Amino acid sequence: MFINAIASYLPEQVVTNAYFQELNGLTDEWIVERTGIRERRKASSEENTHTMALEAAKKITESLPYDISEVDLIVGATYTPHDNIFTLGHALQHALNISEIPVVTISSACSSLLNAIEIVQGYFAMNKASKALVVVSEHNTAYNNEDDTKAGHLWGDGAAVLSISKEKAGAQNWEIKDLITGGAANVGKASEGVTLKPLHRGLIMPYGKDVFINACTYMPKVSKQVMEKNGLTVEDISFVIPHQANYRITKNVAGTLGVPDEKMISNIHYLGNTGCAGCAIAMDENKGKFEKGNKIIVTVFGGGYSYGAMLVEI
Amino acid sequence: MFINAIASYLPEQVVTNAYFQELNGLTDEWIVERTGIRERRKASSEENTHTMALEAAKKITESLPYDISEVDLIVGATYTPHDNIFTLGHALQHALNISEIPVVTISSACSSLLNAIEIVQGYFAMNKASKALVVVSEHNTAYNNEDDTKAGHLWGDGAAVLSISKEKAGAQNWEIKDLITGGAANVGKASEGVTLKPLHRGLIMPYGKDVFINACTYMPKVSKQVMEKNGLTVEDISFVIPHQANYRITKNVAGTLGVPDEKMISNIHYLGNTGCAGCAIAMDENKGKFEKGNKIIVTVFGGGYSYGAMLVEI
Known part of the structure; x- marks a missing residue:
């Protein structure tokens, strides 16, 4: 299974830490020390989960190694939906005008990127699809409560699309x-650590410490599992892309795995936590850096305490 | 792949058409003529998508042919979520205390039951799971606008859980x-026919006629596809369970397929449209009626215009 193209989209508006200092007194120094975040992107009032995804999709259609009409599966992922019925996946199908293919949109919170790719892997295994699009998009600022001094400053918006084929296709063939x-x-506070109840209090993280501890436990654990299963050690890995939640988590994961900081890929500093889109955006941003033969671990952790790891060979 | 157990839950409160007559002047006769619906269930203020699913799950654990700890995959489905981060699937994993298994929650609107089962089929094909729970739960009344005279009277609440195993297990083995x-x-008004924008106008159906036309087109079409693929004609089918949206759609589907009304299974009259839970609730309600060897078509259609058909042999 190969990632044959990838594209991402970030909204223009930048929200710096100065905004939160004015809003609720959190200083730049305090936020950076605890999270690494200096700024994040915010969708405009004209944008939403769908429009951001469609912007990323426009870019990917330019680099697809086959005609868009050959796409035979779309899996969307978001926990910040614009529409639960005409879902993110449907919006992509609609915009790309692809007829009569399976479409589904999922959430396992911030870990959905890997769940979505695993669903694609299942369709490939059944021979029900061979050319899929995975679209990840988060409109965190729509659900976030900026006044929340615990977590209001963490979140940013963004989207990415990955084109995944069963067989090699085109020039960019990152093998999964x-x-x-x-x-x-x-485990722990999984049911209440971080939640998004659309009808109630929006996106909150009342038990950040428990989320932190479990993110730092499960990402290294599952990364090691995937390395061991494939006869690899940490020395064989060129880059690790962890869920982009908090730079302290990234540092902690690096420490547990024994990976030097320069191998850890991060966009938290300028994007904040872009949910399930974060790792995919990072993959797109760094594609010029990856070299043939590089082995990369993408590892995720999300509220509800889902986790995963993926081994990609460039 | 076998459905080895099934259970459902309906909230106690019954809302009759008289309620809507008082609220907005729609008479019982008018509603019944257009939809078949006489009453629907409404979750109490203590209930939500999760609690209803957990009630169904309590019942299924009594009839599971293996210990609940052997479950190795949970797929939730809902377009009326209680929580997008600690999702429906996570809530089930949490309540059943099952460790370290893939969990994901999906929406392809009212058609999600079959998308969820297809995802399970993919995990089985990859040998990444062999004993799955599929949980479908809709809290329509939480998102519905009762004052909407176009669609406010259509929706009801309910949940169901299906236990699906790769191999035969226990006494009830309905083969998929x-x-x-x-x-x-x-196609058509897929992007706006029926939508649920959590941050905006809730659950609305401004283009009911377009939804009707496409439901009546795609359910028979995909049902015929699945029959032809399996060398069956409509005479071989004992029962058809269509998406429980509107009894006029059910009658229309029956007419197009050439299936007599008595083979069409319906709970619309007393449950209304229970979204992606409707067909699963109907399967549970009618399990005493099904006989060994019966072939059943379950066919679905949802907003965003997803569709599907499943052939089950009892």
């Missing part, structure tokens, strides 16, 4: 060598 | 012989 996902909803 | 899903988001 392995992929493991799991859930630990029965 | 085939399953096709598709999406037609590029």
Whole structure:
């Protein structure tokens, strides 16, 4: 299974830490020390989960190694939906005018990128699809409460699209060598650590410490699992792209894995937590840096305590 | 792939058409003529998408042919979420205390039941799971606008859980012989026919006629596809369970397929449209009626214009 194209979109508006200092007194120094975040992007009032995804899709259609009409599966992922019925996946199908293919949109919170790719892997295994689009898009600022001094400053908006084919196609062929996902909803504060109840209090993180501890436990654990399963050690890995939640988590994951900081890819500093889109945006941003033969671990962790790791060979 | 147990839950409160007559002048006769609906269930203020699903799950654990700890995959489906981060699937994992298994929650609107089962089929094909729970739950009344005279009277609440195993297990072994899903988001008013924008206008159906026409087109079309693919004619089919949206759609589907009304299974009259839970609730309600060897078509259609058909042999 190969990632044959990738594209991302970020809204123009930049919100710096100065905004939160004025709003609720959190200083730049305080935010950077605890999260690494200096600024994040915010969708305009004309934008939403769908429009951001469609902007990324426009870019990917330019680099697809086959005609868009050959796409035979779309999997969307978001926990900040614009529409739960005409979903993110449907919006992409609609905009790209692709007829009569399976379309579904998922959430396993910030870990959905890997769940979505695993669903594609399942369709490929059944021979029900061979050319899929995975679209990840988060409109965090639509659901976020900026006044929340615990987590209001963490979130940013963004989207990405990946084109994934069963066989090699075109020039960019990043092979997905392995992929493991799991859930630990029965652990710690999984049911309330970070939640988004659309009808109630929006996006909140009342138990950030518990989320932190479990993110720092499960990302290294599942990354090691995928390395061991493939006969690799940490020395074989060129880059690790962890879920882009908090730079302290990234540092902690690096420490546990024994990976030097320069191998850890991060966009948290200027994008904040872009949910399930974060790792995909980072993959797109860094594609010029990756070299043939590089082995990359993408590892995710989300509220509800889902997690996963994917081994990609460039 | 076998459905080895099924259970459902309906909230206690019954809302009759008299309620809507008082609220906005729609008479019982007018509603029944256009939809077949006489009453629907409404979750209490203590209930939500999660609690209803957990009630169904309590019942299914009594009839599971293996210990609940052997479950190795959970797929939730809802377009009326209680929480997008600690999702429906996570809530089930949490309540059942099952460790470290893939969990994901999906929406392809009212057609999600079959998309969820197809995702399970993919995990089985990859040998990444062999014993799955599919949970469908809709809290329509939480998002519905009762004052909407176009669609406010259509919706009801309910949930169901299906236990699906790769191999036969226990006494009830309904074999899923085939399953096709598709999406037609590029057709007609798919992008606006029926929508649920959590941040805006809730659950609305401004283009009911277009939804009706496409439901009546795609459900028979995909049902015929699945019959032809399996060398069956409509005479071989004992029962058809269509998406429970509107009894006029059910009658129309029956007419197009050439299936007598008595083979069409319906709970619309007393449950209204229970979204992606409707067909699963109907399967549970009618399990005493099904006889060994019966072939059943379950066919669905949802906003965003996803559709599907599943052939089940009892």
